[in-house]
Amino acid sequence: MTHPLLDLAPLSAAHFASIEDRVARLLRTEQDVVVMQGEALLPLEGAIRATAGPGTTALNVITGPYGQTFGDWLRDCGATVVDLTVPFHTAVTAEQVRGALAEHPEIDFVSLVHAEAATGNTNPVAEIGEAVRAHGALFYLDAVASIGAEPVLPDAWGVDLCVIGAQKAMGGPAGVSAVSVSERAWARMAANLRAPRRSYLSLLDWKERWIDGGRTALLHAPAQLEMLALEACLERIEAVGPDAVMARHASAAAATRAGALALGGGLEPYVREAADAAPVATTLRAPAGTTAADLVARALAADPALPLAAGGGALAKEMIRVNHYGPDATPGAVRAALTALGAVLAEEGLTVDVAAALRAAGKAWR
Numbered sequence: 139m140t141h142p143l144l145d146l147a148p149l150s151a152a153h154f155a156s157i158e159d160r161v162a163r164l165l166r167t168e169q170d171v172v173v174m175q176g177e178a179l180l181p182l183e184g185a186i187r188a189t190a191g192p193g194t195t196a197l198n199v200i201t202g203p204y205g206q207t208f209g210d211w212l213r214d215c216g217a218t219v220v221d222l223t224v225p226f227h228t229a230v231t232a233e234q235v236r237g238a239l240a241e242h243p244e245i246d247f248v249s250l251v252h253a254e255a256a257t258g259n260t261n262p263v264a265e266i267g268e269a270v271r272a273h274g275a276l277f278y279l280d281a282v283a284s285i286g287a288e289p290v291l292p293d294a295w296g297v298d299l300c301v302i303g304a305q306k307a308m309g310g311p312a313g314v315s316a317v318s319v320s321e322r323a324w325a326r327m328a329a330n331l332r333a334p335r336r337s338y339l340s341l342l343d344w345k346e347r348w349i350d351g352g353r354t355a356l357l358h359a360p361a362q363l364e365m366l367a368l369e370a371c372l373e374r375i376e377a378v379g380p381d382a383v384m385a386r387h388a389s390a391a392a393a394t395r396a397g398a399l400a401l402g403g404g405l406e407p408y409v410r411e412a413a414d415a416a417p418v419a420t421t422l423r424a425p426a427g428t429t430a431a432d433l434v435a436r437a438l439a440a441d442p443a444l445p446l447a448a449g450g451g452a453l454a455k456e457m458i459r460v461n462h463y464g465p466d467a468t469p470g471a472v473r474a475a476l477t478a479l480g481a482v483l484a485e486e487g488l489t490v491d492v493a494a495a496l497r498a499a500g501k502a503w504r
Contacts, residue, residue: 149362155353157365160372161316164285164380165300167293169318172344173368175361178282178303178315183211184339185299185317188327189247189276192216196247197238197275199230201261202254203450204280212249215332220245226257226453229414232265239273248275253284255306256450258409258421258459260284267295276326282306282315286375287387287418287463298323307387307418309464310371314364317341383467387417389504390462390472394420397476397499398460403488404428405479408457421449422458422479428486430458436485437478444478445471472499 154173162171174181186208190196194217198209201224212219222238224230230250239245248270253260263279270277278299281290286307292300298320304310319341327333327342334340347357375383395412398405404425409415424430431448438444445466449457460475462468473496480492 143363146362146366149360149365151354151356154356154360154365157369157372158316158353160369160376161302162318164372164375165293165302165318166291167300167318169292169320170324170345170349171316171318172341172348173314173316173365175314175358175364176338177305177312178280178301180339181301181315181317181341182208182280182282184334184341185278185301185319185323186211186249187215187339188333188341189278189299189323189330190215190217191330191332194218194247195242195244196220196249197222197235197242197245199235199248199250199261200224201228201230201251201259202226202257204251204254204256205249208249208251208278208280212247217247226254226259227408227410229259229261229409229411230266232262232269235266236269239269239275243273245273246275247278249278249280251280251283252290253281253287253416253418255283255416255419255459255461255463257453257457258416258419259414260288260416260418263297264291264295267297271296276323283416283418283463286380286383287416287467288384292318292320304368304371305464307383307463307467308371308375311364311367314361314368319345384417385504386467387463389502390467391415391417391420392502392504393469393472393499394460394462394475396502397472397495398422398479400498401476401480401483401490401492401495403480403483403486403490405458405483405490418463420460420462422460424456424458425483425486425488428483429455431455433479433482433486434458436482440481441474441478444475446475446478469500469503472503
């Protein structure tokens with residue numbers, strides 16, 4: 139008995155390489171691209187462990203929980219870490235980065251999250267990249283939540299290690315990811331005696347056994363279903379054009395923000411300035427006297443398909459996330475989320491205007 143997910147023909151090295159090439163085109167990069175056989179945490183951690191060590195001094199920008207994780211990994215590698223932490227309701231500025239680099243001229247590695255879906259902010263990578271490039275440090279970027287929702291241009295921005303995942307704005311699978319690697323980054327890895335080798339975390343293995351060999355023999359059996367799903371979501375993006383996909387996410391963010399402000403009841407954007415808000419997801423601050431996790435749980439009990447989540451950890455009390463990415467970057471998903479939030483806030487005895495929220499969202503959709 140056949141099944142559409144089983145009994146598939148083997149994925150050849152040439153097919154695998156062609157998917158990497160499509161990722162490179164999406165990123166508009168001439169750098170090497172490696173598609174990693176796991177969720178994006180695999181290349182995120184692998185890239186840090188490959189390039190950082192006891193001689194590294196890293197500027198780690200923290201605008202959300204992933205920045206905190208990167209600092210932990212860097213310290214575990216033996217690096218000296220300078221944390222630049224900004225409030226999660228805002229974005230870091232290039233001026234702040236320049237200041238930190240000037241204060242610590244020994245910095246040779248900078249880690250940054252482009253868009254933090256967990257906190258709803260996005261950072262000005264192009265301007266920060268200029269500062270990092272002028273300083274001469276290696277630039278590591280987590281673009282997992284931004285790819286597909288806003289431009290990601292590692293070559294133009296001087297990014298040496300750019301990690302992406304398909305599970306958010308690309309609308310693809312979570313079990314596969316990719317990283318673009320500059321020549322400077324490869325050289326840093328080769329000189330790092332602590333870089334993982336003969337390991338699932340190893341980027342050097344892919345360089346030496348895959349790229350340097352002409353991409354003719356894979357290191358191991360690929361994650362076939364995930365690779366085919368990645369190829370399918372790349373085809374879908376190519377069919378409509380990346381600009382159209384990004385415009386849809388920008389519209390979803392603008393509509394959600396406008397609708398939440400018009401809804402009332404004390405609900406307000408968590409990221410204060412619209413310019414700092416990520417197009418991949420909108421975070422909202424729950425009204426005083428309510429708990430975000432409770433509001434979200436009740437909304438999801440009525441409709442489990444809603445693109446709603448509470449903030450993680452301590453943010454669960456105050457933050458509501460509207461995850462309008464991928465297939466949920468639509469007017470219908472935004473309207474459903476606003477309507478559901480209006481209903482649970484009304485149950486709390488708060489005064490809301492759902493009709494006004496929907497009108498505002500409709501006008502804001504670009």
